[in-house]
Amino acid sequence: MNFQEALDALFERPRRRTVAHRSMTRLDHDRLVDGSAALHVDFHEDDPDHVYLITVERVPRVRLPLPAPVVAAEIGGVRALLVRVSIANHVEVTLDAEDTPRTRATTEGYRAAVTAWAESTGPDRQPPTSPGATTFPHVPITVTDDAGTEYRRTGGSGGGPETPWRMHWDFRPVPPPEARRLTIRFPAGETIFTLPGRR
Structure with missing residues (x-):
């Protein structure tokens, strides 16, 4: 078992084979109060030469102040709105659609399709794709700061x-300590945020 296969076995469905046996032990029950924990993972026969810590x-997820939604782009007659920007160990940019008769009708159609899918019995049927997932993925979003950090969508x-x-779109890295302002750019313009706790 290589390192990627170990990660797949922990966090995803194994790509090539089923993991025969795995044990997981919590090492530090007393550290939960400070917001961290450590686990010992052993795949035994699948990786007899290693254990994983x-x-x-x-x-904490810090939400940056945004008094009202900001128009980011218009795609196929639907206006994409910037509704939230948060910082944790990454920058999270959240878009939503403007509430219009058209978006409400699309939402109703999508929910009806989800209900029909949930009631279906065919094993190969895929769930319907949400309208946001089909409309917003190609909105160009750029994140920059006044420290010159290069952010990438991850x-x-x-x-x-x-x-x-x-x-929700994730960008990394987290803004460095020397950054004071974060700028989110879209086709319709840009929004600048002052990063909290920085002078």
Whole structure:
């Protein structure tokens, strides 16, 4: 078992084979209060030459002030709004759709499709894709700061019946201590945030 296969076995479905046996032990029950924990993981026969030490840390998510949604782009007649920017161990940019008769009708159609899918019995049926996941992934988003940090988009998530238009995009790294301002750029303009606790 190589390192990537170990990660797959821990956090994803194994890509090539089933892990025969795994044990996981919590090493530091007394450290939960400070927001971190350590786990010892042993794959036994699958990786007899290694064990894995996993450190888990709880990181606060700081929401940057945004008094009202900001228009980011318009795609296919739907206005994408910047509704939240947060910082944790990354920068999270959240888009949602402007509430219009068109987006409400699309939402109703998507929820009806989700209900039909949930009631279906076919094993190969895929769940319907949320309207946000089909409309917003290609909105160009750039994150910069006054320290010259190079941010890269590393992932994203969103959708689902409750918030079908909402999409979260993750950028890394976290802003460095010397950064004072964070700028989010979209086709429709830019929004500048003052980073909290920095002078």
